[in-house]
Amino acid sequence: MPEISFVKAALPKAGAVVVLMAEGGEPSALHLALDAASGGAVARGLEAAGFKGSKGQSATIWAPAPGITKLVALGMGPAAALTPDSAEAVGGAAYPLIRAEKDVLLAADGIEMPVALRVALGVKLRSYRFDLYRTTQKPDDLPKLARLAVALAEPTAARAAYAPFRAVAEGVFLSRDLVSEPPNVLHPVEMAERCRGLEALGVTVEILGLKEMKKLGFGALLGVAMGSAIEPRMVVMKWNGSKKKTEKPICFIGKGVTFDTGGISIKPAGGMEDMKWDMAGAGTVVGLMAALAGRKARVNVVGLVGLVENMPSGTAQRPGDVVKTASGQTVEVINTDAEGRLVLADVIHYAITKHDPKWMIDLATLTGAIIVALGHEHAGLFSNDDTLAAQVEAAGRATGELCWRLPLSDAYDKQIKSDIADMKNVGTRAGGSITAAQFIQRFVQGRPWVHLDIAGTAWSAKDLPTTPKGATAFGVRLLDRLVADHFEG
Amino acid sequence: MLPVAVRFQAAPGNAPNRAGPEQQDGFDAQGQTIRLDLTQGPQAAGALAWAALAEGRHALDIDASGLADPVALAAGATLRAWSPRPAPRGTLSIICEAPRLAARLWAKTWPCIAGNLFARSLVVRPANDLTPAAFVQALQTLSRHGLQVTVHDRAWLEHNGYGALSAVGRAAKSGPYLVTLHWPGEGPPIALVGKGLCFDTGGISIKPAGGMEAMRADMAGAAACAGAMLALALGRTPRAAVAVLAIAENTTSADSYRPGDVLHTAKGLTVEVVDTDAEGRLALADALHHAITRHSPRAVLDAATLTGSIVTALGHHHGGLFSNDARLQSATLAAGRAEGEPLWPMPIGERHREDLKSAIADLRQCMPAGLGRQPDACHAAAFLREFVGTTPWAHLDIAGMDLAEADNPLAAKGMPTGFGARLFARLIQEY
Known part of the structure; x- marks a missing residue:
């Protein structure tokens, strides 16, 4: 390199x-x-x-x-x-x-x-x-x-102009490293420790463990984690680069399932090794924080990642369980393999109540359905805010990390009604990525929000123009560009 | 033509059954009373009011005084009144302030409703009744409304090199056919192209048994096109339009086409068959080519129950819209919104086209099974685009929209929706 x-x-x-x-x-x-x-x-x-x-x-x-x-x-x-x-x-x-x-x-x-x-x-x-x-x-x-x-x-001018790109490339490489690491090495505790590396760039890193999350009532995230021998973590990374120190931050939230067996609703064996990159949303957020801090972006930003391993075991969550999320809403777990949205629900709630963001974007390798919908060229984009959605789409076109907007509506939301709880964690096959986004939307409290389903774009089976096959770090370039184009004052 | 005779009047009606915003659900000495539920808009209100009529009641007065859109009330009630079984014709009186204006607007609206219901009446017929030959017969009846109906049969298709449609339909006893419905009018026409698979077993790549019965509706795209043409004819629209319908049955037999076969399409492109259950795009390929080369349309739109992938992508609340032309795309989206037939734009990416490279032919029709999840709806659209050239084109994948997946105001669960007929009729009148 x-x-x-x-x-x-x-x-x-x-x-x-x-x-x-x-x-x-x-x-x-x-x-x-x-x-x-x-x-x-x-x-x-x-x-x-x-x-x-x-x-x-x-x-x-x-x-x-x-x-x-x-x-x-x-x-x-x-x-x-x-x-x-x-x-x-x-x-x-x-x-x-x-x-x-x-x-x-x-x-x-x-x-x-x-x-x-x-x-x-x-x-x-x-x-x-x-x-x-x-x-x-x-x-x-x-x-x-x-x-x-x-x-x-003009080499001197070029050197200065290249400096931000150097930081972004480092963010991309950090993200690719994290996503490439095998799941026996990079488990929740280890990934949280790696986040501490951002402190060298001036990022404040706070790690919350089992005890803290229990206290916060993270019933959904902890339900996913309870099948694993390894404790979950949530990492909160803060970069205060804005000249206005009191300016409300923006939040990026990543799904960090360091390995996803599916849990009791276990996945078929074929291709399960790919599930080491089910933490790619979190990997992107960490790489993005490195990029923004590395180039001293003039923005206040908080990155949050929920880190868990989804394992089947004697202590694992079961289909039929009802969990209480940090927001107080209850969820009937129909399928333990739809765990990413459970993790995000609690982390997003925490982001809102603790950090009061102007807007937030979550990234997650959330659904197989998004691959059936769009393939591997576009990430699925869902939003309750047309302006922010259009800005993300434009940043995607500029960086070659393409996004395609898909719909949200009450009709889809009805598909996750539960007979016993406030909602269930999956609908039917029909519109599977949309109902997942509807689920997340129930936790955003009406804040401007974009959800990127990167299950099709986080990993590439073949070489791409600027990405060798493997982890792509999809989202680091895109969101760095979004911030640079619109949110640095 | 319609299941209900509609009247607009200022005077109070005299039907025993009455609906209105002030009514309560129940019965009184005169007959049934129905509360008009306007929460989902006037069309749904009219539909729900008609649906609420007790068994055996076929006459209803709706009090629309003070309501903005009495015509939409009538439209909703008429659409909901349709039944696949023979039923006595109903009567509907809409009481409103400006009955003559409403009647004039109704004259423009009812043809589209008739078109929608014609489409439904085709989709609802089971495959042992609506064979390809029977479908053609039903279309021939449209000539009495002034549509010119041309039928090309199996021999014509084979003789003229329509190798894709011929292959799809050849295992069945009846068909395949290519049927053209032509409505003469000003200027170059807009062409509609419909997938008319009277039944789809999947062929040699046979479908799983569970849910296969729904494949009787695999001709819903062609039915929607035919319905739109009927609407234009009934409304005597001055615009020219043409529909080209690919009608066939995809079944298994000793003479079925196979995975691995290479087909010569009418356009001249060769296609490697990977999965005989991706037959719709093959049938459409020849039909699109026919529509474009024989009719030089200013735009071509196709409708097809094409992929399961679009149902995974968008569920049952939007059809998928693919297009090569921004103006046509936004006009189609707008027509869908206006008619309550919502579409959502979908991409055709570079990778989708790359995936269709074949080792042996100009292109393959889809990705092989066993390579994991595939964006098959996007692949299908990328495939079809190869047969379109530079003509502005929109492709509607309506696989999730042909049958009502749950009870809704306009159709009971499991009933055909006629999705696309009204959208197309509006688009052709406005584009």
Whole structure:
């Protein structure tokens, strides 16, 4: 995972070089200088390769000039279509071509600085690996890319402008680490301890244990936790970056089921290992807090995560149980595998009563139904506030973390009426993601609220432009952008 | 045409049964009294009032004096009065301040109700009665209202290369057919395309037994299109419109099409069949192509009970709407809202199209079972889009909306809803 630096545009003495070219565009000065140093070999090579700069097209020329190991030319597509937001994919496409080189110079002297920064960020995001548990890798199989120097006209300005992106990338990587960790390592107690790491960034971290949550009446969250040998935790992370210290905060709330067997309503065995990432909502909130604090965002924000493990055991919650939530509302548990909403119910209630937020957004790998509805490209977005919903959708488009709004209404709400309690925790198959959102809405007390169902987007089965397959950290970029665009005063 | 004769009048009525906001539910010396429940709007109020009539009573006066929308009351009552069983025709008098104005508005409204009820009368028929041939016969009766009915049969479809629809329908004794209903009028038409699977066993990829009986309603999309066309004809709309209905039965036999088959569609694209139970999109592919190439419509809208996935996504309170055109999409949403037939926009993402890449043909029709949960409604829409080209297009996945899933004002539980007929009729008149 390379260090990104910024340098004046000059021919390097060693290492590899990446030149970027828009379709029908002109080579940059650095590109031309390289060509001259190669005695015209670069131009001839690209001509022979039929390189035109179309999107995703690449050509490699080995040892074009003394000391230079290789030159990679990468097409960016039509110049008119190139924006900072779309430039990250260019960086993502560059990474596999340069991962075996230790030192790489990115010739960005021909493109605008905002675009160059995002190309660099794309390289960085795409370079993520989680190798903690591999003990037999051969050095040759590992990427060697250690340093990416971005060559452009104003390196000092670029360095400053890149700093927030560096913080965001770190937030993304933290989130991916947490989601990638296996469930025997990252259980609720361990994940809470990892959150303490944010203190180094100036975040106040408070951890609530079993005793405190009992006192707060978290009957729903504790009902989920009681089947596990490991105690639950709730972590409250505060970042006060606003100039107005007394400004009401915004709240991000994450579902953190560190492993979800389904409990007594146990899941089928096939694919159950995926349930280690059932804490991805919480993973996103933690990564987001790291990003916001890391770039010293001028906003007051509280991140809250409810951490539990959902296990079947002699002490586990049963279908038919009725639990009392912190809000006082009672829930008939029909299916112990619809546990995420139970965790969120108590954490959201706590967020409102304790922190009085302007608005709140929860993230959860909540329902399989959202995959049947939307697949893996869009997260499901539910909201009681059209303005906030539109802002989240726009931030999603800008960062490539797409959201699609789905409906809420009384007709759906009726589907979770219980015969014995205030509500039941599942309806029928019909509109399963919507009824889950209706359930959560019963705990938001009418506050502006967005619920993101990220069950389809938290983990990717294949490589994406700036995300290697595995944990995506979906939501960190999106919500960081939301805050940056609208809520920093 | 309607199950109820409707009158608007200023004078008090003389029916023994009376409904009004001031009435209490019960009986008096004159007859039955019904409290008009306006909490869900006037249409629902009219419907609930009619539904409250005791058995054997078929005449009702509704006191609508002081109420804003007497026509909606009449519409609701008429829709609710429909019954699949033969029943004596009812009479309804709406007492209101401006009866002549109401009657004029009613003249514009009742054709849409007739269209909706025609759709219901088709959907309710079981598959041993409404075979593809019987469906075609029912559609041919529409010619008496001025619709031009053209029927292409199995031989024509096979001869003209409609390989997708032909494959879907070929195992059944009756069908397949492609039926065109044409309403001549000004300008290029709007085309409706309907899925008319008279019964869907799933074919070789056979469905589980539980709930299969509901598959008699798998022609609800085609029925909605036919209902809309009837509404336009009865209302003598000046706009041109055409409906292309793909009518077939998907069953299992020695001659069924198979998973793995590659079909040549009318458009020329080849399609790998992955699941014979994803037959609706195959039938629609040829019908969409036919509608677009033969009628050059200014917009094309299809309706289909297409996927279980849309029911998981939206339940029974919204149909799914997919479109390639923002203006058509918002007009369709608005028409749905206005007619109480709500839709919700759904995406066709890049990944949805990528998933349809086939190793052997131009595209595959869906994702194979066994790969986990799939956004099949989005996949189906991405598939259909390949057969549309640049014509503005909207696709209505109405799988959750064809039958009333619970009692509602307009239809009792299990009854067909006619969903889509009124929406389409309105859209064509307004777009």
